[in-house]
Amino acid sequence: MAIWNRLISAVGGRRLIVALGAVYIALAVGRAVVRTTAGTPLGNVLVISLLVAGPGFVLLYFGYRLPAFDIHAEFYAAIAAWCLAGFGAMGTVLVVYSLQPGEIVDDFSTILILTALGSVAGLAVGLHDAEAKTRTRELEHRNEELQVTQSELEETVDELETANERLATSNEQLEHYREYTDHVLNAIHDIFYVLEKDGTLQRWNESLCEVTGYSDAEVASMNAVEFIDGDDRDLIEDAIASGFETGSTQLEAELRTKDGESIPYEFAASTLETPEGEVVLAGIGRDISERTERQRELERRARQQQVVADLGQLALETDDLDELMREASRQVATVLDNEYCKVLDLDARRDELLLRQGVGWTDGIAGEATVSAVEADSQAAYTLENDHPIVVEDLETEARFGGPALLRDHDVRSGISTIIGPSDEPWGILGTHGTERKTFTDEDVNFVQSVANVLAEAIERQQYQTELEALVADLEASNERLEQFAYAASHDLQEPLRMVSSYLRLIENRYGDELDADGEEFLAFAVDGADRMREMIDGLLQYSRVETGGDEFEPVDLNEVLADVRDNLRVTIEESDAEITAERLPRVEGDRGQLQQIFQNVLANAIQYSGDEPPRVHVSAEQSGSRWTVSIADEGIGIDPEDQDRIFDVFQRLHSRDTHPGTGIGLALCERIVERHGGEIWVESEPGAGTTVSFTLPTVDEQDPERTSELRSGGPPVDRN
Structure with missing residues (x-):
């Protein structure tokens, strides 16, 4: 700690406090400008800025005003150390809190506010500590003065005794020395007193009379406890007894004047022996009203904060x-x-x-x-x-x-x-x-x-929450209506489409031989259109039933899901000579059938859009907090940047059906399924450099420890061709 204080002293404790306050104010102003420019409501900006700039202003103000406090300059470094300790303590709390599973403090405003308040709390403790050290130093200094006075008194007494031995009739000289001693004691602004064991005042200076309003005659007839407020009298009696027993004493008490006014005083005393061999308690009392009021004000401010x-x-x-x-x-x-x-x-x-x-x-x-x-x-x-x-x-x-x-x-x-x-x-x-x-x-x-x-921020937040809940309810109702419409429309189209397809095939079977080349081509176009229409309706039905037609969530092993998809795509994999590798995949919470649909759609696209080379696909997973990010990367033809935002839209195709067949609903269905699982799906691609499709899925709350450790530690890719 001493080394730390010396380092701070080298920089300058007061300058460090002012700099810390200035940094918080600058951060608050900078944040306010950035947030205001970004369109954040002014109320929110002002609240957070005040919560950050307020403590910064406190640090700046008290750092600048330190010389006005009753604190010795050498303790400024200790105050700065407490400020940094408060900052560090709050930072440590935030770090420890963030170590909890699923918990992290990532809001920069919250970190600024809490560390700023921690620094202000450290400042308050530092001020209190520095004032205590200053009082201790002053007490030591006053004790030294008292010892010097005691030495002077002893020297005076010795001189008087010597003079009495030499000149028995030299009473005038003895009186002169007594007056000199009285002048010395009366020149002290603080109260000087000498007490006997029962609390009787043996000697005092003029300051006692000036402060209390009692005359010398009245003081002579009073006991020390009579000058103290009633609540502190037992404390004074104990302090006097302790002083005679241990040789010194120190305490704070309310000094009561003749008019009934109470004044906070600090008393310090030590024992000494009179020329007659009597042990007395001599000390000094100092008015600490200003210091007490400053301390109370700091306590009030800290409580308000x-x-x-x-x-x-x-x-x-x-x-x-x-x-x-x-x-x-x-x-x-x-x-x-x-x-x-x-x-x-x-x-x-x-x-x-x-x-x-x-x-x-x-x-x-x-x-x-x-x-x-x-x-x-x-x-x-x-x-x-x-x-x-x-x-x-x-x-x-x-x-x-x-x-x-x-x-x-x-x-x-x-x-x-x-x-x-x-x-x-x-x-x-x-x-x-x-x-x-x-x-x-x-x-x-x-x-x-x-x-x-x-209060304003809480009210605004509740109003916003109410509006948001109403909007969500409206959106949910609208989505439900759209899903019902899509399902109804798709379901109702099935029957006439089956009729069209059936009659087209009857025409082809019965009259195919009688058609010329144009007729056969037209009939083939009609059959192909009906087939594609059936595929689109089936896809639309799947898309509309993601929410209503899904199964309950349960722990799902993605390794098993991938194995099932490979079986479903076995013919496609063998015909394209595709190579699919995968790392050890996790268990997640989800709908097994829908997760299989995601893997099958993405892997099928990776094989289909591989280009001229045999498809090369790699599946991996990485955990982040309570979610897994699964990535499926290929080395295919890639996607143009301007097309990447629309590949998840329903019926959006980037290529002609002659080049790459399909309905254009596969990735849209994947996005709908991922959203049902509370996750996100995105694509990263460059033309000619391959495509990586990534999506997030929730973790299973309780996993086998050895399996979790294996998943997190990674390992060499597993070839599953």
């Missing part, structure tokens, strides 16, 4: 908007120490807002109470007209607008309100209120806006 993160996670996990709104209202009111929080839902006419969810309000009004969105002096209307949060410190003196009855009836005086959603089409308002006059910080306002952004 955590609440936003938790609400964002809840928004991703739940589909219940009202649950999210209730939790958001509760968290906002709690963090800002307000009595009320509300989520107002703007109606379709945009003239009234419904109190949809909230905390602190009278029972029964949530879901019932409404607020005008159009009244000129309405706070809600004013909020809707502005693209930034509206802050009210005292509603009684507010001149911009008046409080609606909902706020007046609940004695509201202060609060923050902001729109939920884009300013031109707001969904509603998020507001939090208190019954006392209150000043809110910029961080408080940003916190409320961040929560509103989380």
